[in-house]
Amino acid sequence: MVRTSHIFPVLRYRNPRAAIEFLVTGFGFEVHALHEGSDGEVVHAELRLGQNMIMLGGFSTELVASGRTASGGTGGVYVSVRFVDGHYDKAVAAGAKITRPPEDMEYGSREYSCRDIEGYEWSFGTYDPLGEDGKVGDA
DSSP: OOOOOOOOOEEEOSSHHHHHHHHHHHHOOEEEEEEEOTTSOEEEEEEEETTEEEEEEOOOHHHHHHTOOOOSSOOEEEEEOSOHHHHHHHHHHHTOEEEEEEEEOTTSOEEEEEEOTTOOEEEEESBOTTSTTSBOOOO
């Protein structure tokens, strides 16, 4: 199957610089791009995890005034990872608030859920909806 579309969750944070640090330290993301405004504030960032990417930024006055955004903590993201327990340990050490500890699911995945520093819900598991057998590959 040839993939012709990709989904890039876009998250808005009150403190995007602290969010980036947390996502890198706690969840294993790498900074792909970081764009700052003239005041040094993060305007746009792209963070990679394997072949995947999220984008994030802050709440600009224009964005809030346009009504196109809600307050932080209103979204959720699922990420497939190979080693759930090791990932969980890293997230806990970084200060993630665990909402569901690692558990084996009836459909064969091992998963856990947590909230990041601004309340977004993140779930990590071995289930990969795009994988050939539903499992995370080598990426």
